[in-house]
Amino acid sequence: MKKKLFALIMAAVMMLSVTACGGKGGDETIKLNIGYMPNYGSLWSVTTAMEKGYFEEAGIEVTLWEFADGPTIINAMESGKIDIGYIGHGAHKLCIQGKAKIFALSHISNGDAVIGKAGIDSLEALKGKIVGYTAGTSSEDILKNALTKAGLSMSDITAMEMGAENLTTAMLSGSLDACACWSPNSLKILEEMDGATKLADNVMFADTSVSLASWIVLDKYAGENADKILTFTKALYKAMDYAADGNYEEVAGYVANQTKTDKDSVYAQRGDADWLTGEEVAAGAADGTVEAYYKTQQNNFLASGAVTEEVPVADYVMLDNMIQAGK
DSSP, X not given: OHHHHHHHHHHHHHHHHHHHHOSGGGOOOEEEEEEXXXXXXXXXXXXXXXXXXXHHHXXXXXXXXXXXXXXXXXXXXXXXXXXXXXXXXXXHHHHHTTSOEEEEEEEEEOOEEEEEOTTOOSSGGGTTOEEEEOTTSHHHHHHHHHHHHTTOOGGGSEEEEOOHXXXXXXXXXXXXXXXXXXXXXXXXXXXXXXXXXXXXXXXXXXXXXXXXXXXEEOHHHHHXXXXXXXXXXXXXXXXXXXXXXXXXXXXXXHHHHHHTOOHHHHHGGGGSEEXXXXXXXXXHHHHTHHHHHHHHHHHHHHHXXXXXXXXXXXXXXXXXXXXXXXX
């Protein structure tokens, strides 16, 4: 009787131990603080992974933190507030400069735009006008590309640098003649401002440039947490496979719940990118396609002067992680 009682006690202790550890197979739960921006592009895969249970299956517990832009997310990583972050095109220059490492490609974006108010219906018409933008982001990049295409430069306009959260308000209030911003702000301006015209978007420069969105970590974190990053990427791939398979309305609901915004306005952002599957990212990393994307991006930063020193893509893009996550 005593032996049987002892066996039952030991079994109970073992069960409690497994429960306390969490995760699959008794592994310790991976807790991650993740930085995002309040739009479909930033949240399409991560909220899907949360809602479909892919993170839970992998033993991952995430806490989401909202930020206005990529550079701010990198600053938060440096301060220790978050572990993993999402960035749009513009902040990639900071990765090239050694501020962070890219461990997964998210998608190829078409969410940036230069918009003019009524009466400004061409890029050439921006000359001498007041144009709002956010420095260090894809807003600044598309503005400079657009000006170059029109034979203009930043010195030909009255450039007003402001935070991303203020651009929409300033444009809608009439304080600006034009602005460079990203979705959903661009969609809001075009919908609510009478006579507003989209003067440029990412597709306009598709023959010479590529606008990428990525997931990043600090170099130190990458060196110390390779297994955690790989586990996260595998779960993210599952979410990308599901979300990119035509499930846009369902995913829009997930994003709207997180951002506390109208589902219809989020759903309208589904055309902002080429939504890649995890399988496509893994295959592209293996055959050189993904590396070529980042090389093209860097070449454009070099040409514009945003980056001054060429760096091997492998120095800041974790291609092996993308490949391994697909196996």
